[in-house]
Amino acid sequence: MITATDVSVGYGGKLVVKSASLHAGPGEVIGLIGPNGSGKSTFLRTLYAALRPRAGLVTLDEQPIAALRGTELARRVAVVAQETPTDLPVSVADMVLLGRAPHRKALAAFTREDHQAVAAALSRVGARELADRRYSTLSGGEKQRVLVARTLAQQADHLLLDEPTNHLDIRYQHELLRMVGQLGVTTVVVLHDLNLAARYCTELVMLEDGRVVASGTPEEVLTPEMLLRVYGIHVEPVSVSGTLQLVFSMADEPAVPTP
Numbered sequence: 001m002i003t004a005t006d007v008s009v010g011y012g013g014k015l016v017v018k019s020a021s022l023h024a025g026p027g028e029v030i031g032l033i034g035p036n037g038s039g040k041s042t043f044l045r046t047l048y049a050a051l052r053p054r055a056g057l058v059t060l061d062e063q064p065i066a067a068l069r070g071t072e073l074a075r076r077v078a079v080v081a082q083e084t085p086t087d088l089p090v091s092v093a094d095m096v097l098l099g100r101a102p103h104r105k106a107l108a109a110f111t112r113e114d115h116q117a118v119a120a121a122l123s124r125v126g127a128r129e130l131a132d133r134r135y136s137t138l139s140g141g142e143k144q145r146v147l148v149a150r151t152l153a154q155q156a157d158h159l160l161l162d163e164p165t166n167h168l169d170i171r172y173q174h175e176l177l178r179m180v181g182q183l184g185v186t187t188v189v190v191l192h193d194l195n196l197a198a199r200y201c202t203e204l205v206m207l208e209d210g211r212v213v214a215s216g217t218p219e220e221v222l223t224p225e226m227l228l229r230v231y232g233i234h235v236e237p238v239s240v241s242g243t244l245q246l247v248f249s250m251a252d253e254p255a256v257p258t259p
């Protein structure tokens with residue numbers, strides 16, 4: 001369970017997250033959405049203590065996150081952030097093995113169980129055949145799958161993902177988010193694609209200029225009025241096999257373009 005209560009975060013003299021709250025219950029997948037620069041990554045980074053809030057509180061299973069030691073945090077929270085190292089001279093398998101580090105006693109060697117967890121995680125994201133490749137030579141989408149495999153190997157019960165689908169082709173976008181939903185792990189995921197958010201998130205939190213302007217189920221948050229106000233875009237919500245999908249048109253075009 002991850003809870004942020006009235007959190008404000010900023011850089012220098014500027015506040016970019018303003019009294020924002022969020023609650024991710026056990027096994028829930030919370031989508032953090034909002035336009036460019038609205039504060040999504042900053043809010044997410046605060047949830048794993050990479051940034052310290054100026055006001056408010058972040059808790060993990062009701063414990064203040066600031067009170068958790070680094071290794072305990074790493075055991076309990078897995079992160080795929082936007083800024084990831086790309087030029088490390090390591091193999092893919094070693095990159096994923098890094099996810100096992102919080103489970104290892106200081107200076108102990110990795111065990112067979114660690115290597116099995118790495119192989120299983122790579123298989124799960126369809127990247128088993130990449131194990132011996134050098135990480136820095138992978139494509140953007142391959143790297144992203146490997147970073148997700150690292151979080152799986154970490155076996156944390158909380159998962160924080162910053163645009164995990166942005167380099168993935170359409171099939172892997174869906175596979176990844178479906179897999180995240182099936183993990184049963186408490187998840188907060190920053191997503192730009194509102195149709196993916198509608199389909200795979202249990203609840204959404206929408207930011208505008210650092211403030212939470214809507215939160216609730218996808219149907220409650222992704223309304224035409226809200227999307228016009230926050231993104232300046234027209235949307236027609238449609239239900240496809242019981243799933244909310246959004247058809248967009250620019251605000252200066254007719255809502256449903258004529259052929």
Ligand SMILES: Nc1ncnc2c1ncn2[C@@H]1O[C@H](COP(=O)(O)OP(=O)(O)OP(=O)(O)O)[C@@H](O)[C@H]1O
Nearest residue numbers: 011012016034035036037038039040041042043190
């Ligand atoms: N390290 C930083 N130093 C100063 N300002 C920053 C820093 N990181 C982000 N910002 C600013 O904070 C604001 C929020 O940025 P943030 O990356 O959290 O937004 P976002 O919603 O994730 O954006 P995007 O959708 O474009 O990824 C932006 O105005 C950005 O320029």
